[in-house]
Structures are given as C-alpha cells and as structure tokens.
Amino acid sequence: MTTVRGARARARIEITAAIKDEARTQLAAEGAAKLSLRAVARELGMVSSALYRYFPSRDDLLTALIVDAYDSVGAAAEQAAAAAEQERPLDRWTAVCRAVRAWAVAHPHEYALIYGSPVPGYTAPQDTIVPASRVGLVLIDIARRAHTGEGVALPPLPDDLRPEAVRISADIAPDLPPALAVALVAAWSQLFGLVSFEVFGQFHRVVEDRDTFFATAARRLGQDVGLLPRG
Amino acid sequence: MTTVRGARARARIEITAAIKDEARTQLAAEGAAKLSLRAVARELGMVSSALYRYFPSRDDLLTALIVDAYDSVGAAAEQAAAAAEQERPLDRWTAVCRAVRAWAVAHPHEYALIYGSPVPGYTAPQDTIVPASRVGLVLIDIARRAHTGEGVALPPLPDDLRPEAVRISADIAPDLPPALAVALVAAWSQLFGLVSFEVFGQFHRVVEDRDTFFATAARRLGQDVGLLPRG
DNA sequence: GTCTATAGGCGGATAGAC
DNA sequence: GTCTATCCGCCTATAGAC
Numbered sequence: 001m002t003t004v005r006g007a008r009a010r011a012r013i014e015i016t017a018a019i020k021d022e023a024r025t026q027l028a029a030e031g032a033a034k035l036s037l038r039a040v041a042r043e044l045g046m047v048s049s050a051l052y053r054y055f056p057s058r059d060d061l062l063t064a065l066i067v068d069a070y071d072s073v074g075a076a077a078e079q080a081a082a083a084a085e086q087e088r089p090l091d092r093w094t095a096v097c098r099a100v101r102a103w104a105v106a107h108p109h110e111y112a113l114i115y116g117s118p119v120p121g122y123t124a125p126q127d128t129i130v131p132a133s134r135v136g137l138v139l140i141d142i143a144r145r146a147h148t149g150e151g152v153a154l155p156p157l158p159d160d161l162r163p164e165a166v167r168i169s170a171d172i173a174p175d176l177p178p179a180l181a182v183a184l185v186a187a188w189s190q191l192f193g194l195v196s197f198e199v200f201g202q203f204h205r206v207v208e209d210r211d212t213f214f215a216t217a218a219r220r221l222g223q224d225v226g227l228l229p230r231g
Numbered sequence: 232m233t234t235v236r237g238a239r240a241r242a243r244i245e246i247t248a249a250i251k252d253e254a255r256t257q258l259a260a261e262g263a264a265k266l267s268l269r270a271v272a273r274e275l276g277m278v279s280s281a282l283y284r285y286f287p288s289r290d291d292l293l294t295a296l297i298v299d300a301y302d303s304v305g306a307a308a309e310q311a312a313a314a315a316e317q318e319r320p321l322d323r324w325t326a327v328c329r330a331v332r333a334w335a336v337a338h339p340h341e342y343a344l345i346y347g348s349p350v351p352g353y354t355a356p357q358d359t360i361v362p363a364s365r366v367g368l369v370l371i372d373i374a375r376r377a378h379t380g381e382g383v384a385l386p387p388l389p390d391d392l393r394p395e396a397v398r399i400s401a402d403i404a405p406d407l408p409p410a411l412a413v414a415l416v417a418a419w420s421q422l423f424g425l426v427s428f429e430v431f432g433q434f435h436r437v438v439e440d441r442d443t444f445f446a447t448a449a450r451r452l453g454q455d456v457g458l459l460p461r462g
Numbered sequence: 463g464t465c466t467a468t469a470g471g472c473g474g475a476t477a478g479a480c
Numbered sequence: 481g482t483c484t485a486t487c488c489g490c491c492t493a494t495a496g497a498c
Contacts (some may be wrong), residue, residue: 031351033264116348119260164440193424209395
C-alpha cells in the first residue's frame with residue numbers, strides 16, 4: 001500500500017517539478033507578471049484546468065518559484081561558506097559574495113523574481129520569509145566568527161543611529177554589537193546593488209571585466225563590516 | 232499661422248502628456264509588463280487606435296516613460312547638488328544620495344521601471360543612454376571637485392583591477408585617477424542597492440528608521456570614494 | 463486527476479470611412 | 481486625428497463528465 005501511495009506521490013512530485021520547470025522557462029521569456037498557467041499547461045501537453053490540482057492559483061505557483069529561488073541562492077551561499085570554512089573571514093566573505101553573484105548571473109530571471117521589482121498585484125506570503133533570509137544569515141555568521149575570533153574594526157556609530165542599531169541587532173543577531181549589525185545590513189543591500197546593476201544591465205558599457213571589478217568591490221564590502229585584510 | 236500651428240502643437244503636447252500621465256498611473260497598478268495602450272485609451276475616453284498617432288507602439292510609450300523617469304531622478308540629483316553647492320564634498324554627496332532616495336520613495340513604480348528588473352521583450356533604445364547617466368555624472372562631479380580641491384584618500388588598487396580601472400576612468404572621467412573611477416562606479420551601484428532594498432521591500436521588518444539608516448550608509452559610501460569627514 | 467466546454471473577460475495592431 | 485470594425489490572439493477560473 002505504501003508502494004501504491006508512494007508511486008502516486010512520486011508522480012505528483014514529478015509533475016509538480018515539471019510544472020515549475022516549465023514555469024521557470026516562461027519566466028525567462030515573458031517575466032513574472034505574465035506567467036500564465038495556460039501557457040505552462042500548453043507546453044506540457046496538459047490542459048489548463050489540470051494544473052489547478054497542483055497549484056490552486058497562479059499566485060501559488062509564483063510563490064513556489066520564489067521560495068525555490070531563495071532556497072537556491074541561499075544554498076549556494078551556504079555551500080560557498082562551508083567550502084571556505086578554513087579561510088580567514090574576509091576570504092570567506094568574498095567567497096560567499098562571489099557565489100551569490102555567480103548564482104545571479106546563471107539565473108538572471110529567478111534573480112529578478114526575488115531581488116527585482118515586486119510583481120504587481122502579488123504579495124508574498126509568510127512562506128517566503130525564512131528562505132529569503134538564508135543569504136543574510138550566512139553573512140551574519142561570517143561576521144560573528146570574525147567577531148568572536150580575531151575581532152572586527154568598525155567606525156563609531158553616529159548617535160542618532162544608535163537606537164535603530166540596537167533594535168536591528170536585537171532582531172537579527174543579538175550577540176553582535178549594534179554597530180556591526182547595521183554595517184552588515186548595509187553591506188548586504190550593497191552587495192545586491194552590485195549584483196543587480198550587473199544582472200539588470202546598468203553596467204553595460206561601463207564595467208567590462210566584471211569578475212575582477214566585483215571581487216574588489218565585494219572585498220571592500222567585507223572590510224566595511226570590519227573584516228581585516230590580514231588575519 | 233504660427234498661432235494655428237502653435238495651437239495644434241500645444242494640443243498635441245497636452246494629449247501626449249495626458250497619455251503619459253495615465254500610463255504612469257497604470258504602471259503603478261499593473262506594472263510595466265502589463266502596460267496596455269487599450270487600457271490607457273479607455274481611461275482617457277479615447278479609442279485605442281487613436282493613441283497610435285501619439286506613440287507608434289506600446290514600446291515607444293514605454294521608452295518615453297523611461298526617459299522621463301531618468302530625467303526626473305537626474306534632475307532631483309542635480310538640484311540637490313546645486314543646493315549644497317557651498318558645502319563640503321561629503322555633505323554634498325550625502326545630499327545627492329538623499330535626493331535620489333527621496334525621489335525613489337516618492338515614485339516607486341517609476342523607480343522600478345528604471346532600476347528594477349528589465350521589462351521582458353523590451354530593449355532600451357539609444358535615447359535612454361544620456362538620461363540614464365545623469366545621476367552618475369552628478370556623483371562624478373562631486374568627487375572631481377573634492378579631488379581637485381582638498382584631495383581624496385583611497386585604498387590602493389589591486390594589481391589585477393588596474394587595466395579595467397584605467398579603461399573605466401578613460402571612459403567616464405579621464406581627469407580622475409583610475410582608483411577613484413572604480414570606487415565611484417562601485418559606490419554608485421551600492422547606493423542603488425540601498426535604495427532598491429528599501430523600495431522593493433527587502434528592509435521590511437529589518438530596518439525601521441530608514442531615514443537615519445540611509446543617511447549613515449550614504450555617508451559611508453561617500454567615504455568609500457575618498458571624501459573626507461572634515462574639510 | 464484529467465478531460466471538454468464555457469463564462470467573461472483581456473491584449474496589439476490595422477484598414478478604411480469621415 | 482478620430483472613429484468603427486475587425487483580425488487574431490491571449491488570460492483565469494469553474495462546472496461537470498469520465
């Protein structure tokens with residue numbers, strides 16, 4: 001009986017995966033705003049109404065794609081951090097930044113889905129919150145280890161930012177100093193500024209050797225969160 | 232005769248403006264990907280075919296909106312720079328960053344149009360290049376004045392980035408040192424990273440006092456391009 | 463779980479009269 | 481420049497048979 005149920009469950013998982021794959025293909029061609037259940041069904045040789053057994057609505061399919069994308073870039077970041085386990089914090093930081101960028105360049109449409117303009121009329125449900133935080137947690141963890149290890153060097157916090165800094169650090173990393181927490185949030189957003197400009201084409205005819213440019217910029221971001229150039 | 236022709240020309244300009252205004256309204260509601268000539272016409276009490284006398288295609292309307300948006304944020308940046316004419320470079324820098332952010336927060340959909348995900352199937356024509364560069368030119372100019380005035384302090388350029396840095400500076404600001412040119416490009420993209428994360432909602436439940444947070448982050452970006460805290 | 467059929471929309475773009 | 485009419489396409493979602 002588990003066999004039968006297992007077979008059905010497997011089929012369901014496979015079809016679900018096929019739907020998401022085809023949807024990702026269409027994301028690339030038409031963008032999230034025009035993602036259409038009908039077109040997905042047509043391409044899979046199904047009839048549109050059949051898809052509703054797998055995803056109750058277009059927005060649920062979109063949510064699944066968003067969660068997958070966050071998980072995918074989050075896993076890439078985690079793997080990069082693990083692979084650079086033995087290196088110094090600044091090098092681990094740079095490795096994670098590179099991994100995020102590499103993922104974005106390899107998956108520009110999924111990147112746009114999660115870090116680009118919000119899809120009009122769509123509001124992300126709670127399910128996306130945890131996956132969305134994975135990259136940030138990796139960056140926090142690198143800074144945490146540097147902080148408890150060799151220490152970090154940060155410029156002083158302006159007085160007017162202190163209350164917010166205390167609040168942020170309590171929220172995201174209570175064990176870290178407020179100045180470090182705000183520096184991390186700033187660096188996090190700035191990392192995605194670099195990546196977005198590359199992926200969205202703003203560097204067209206401006207930056208050409210993007211690998212090298214990015215590596216230097218990412219390293220400086222690491223220094224902005226207090227990671228030291230030499231152990 | 233100029234009167235008649237002038238009247239016609241005026242009417243044309245007014246209708247063109249009305250079309251763009253209504254299109255901007257729809258941008259906010261449905262996003263660029265779904266911008267529809269028919270819907271614009273409907274809302275204006277026109278018939279869809281009439282719009283084709285003003286914009287030969289949907290993409291031409293989109294281009295007009297993009298150019299307007301770049302000009303709008305560019306003008307905001309230029310005005311902020313002019314208003315802070317007498318201040319020290321770092322304060323002018325911060326003023327311009329604040330102006331860009333304020334514009335973005337006030338016009339989130341136009342911001343998304345130019346700094347968010349590319350519109351699928353749309354490729355920007357040459358007309359957008361000059362308007363798109365206005366904000367960058369303002370930032371370059373602030374750094375230029377600091378450089379020729381009190382000087383700037385920058386970390387050394389990694390060897391492997393030097394060729395690209397030389398190329399970039401030749402392209403965008405031949406009178407500035409290569410290290411400064413690359414720092415400017417990085418800071419430029421990082422500025423929009425901060426703004427995009429705020430406008431696109433990534434700071435939701437992370438940063439709350441966004442004014443203060445942004446002011447500090449923007450100031451540090453200014454320091455990253457070598458602007459000095461005290462004259 | 464998949465099918466047909468259907469309701470009730472939407473879109474870009476053009477031709478040709480006025 | 482604006483109109484009607486038209487071509488030909490698209491969509492989400494549901495009902496009900498199998």
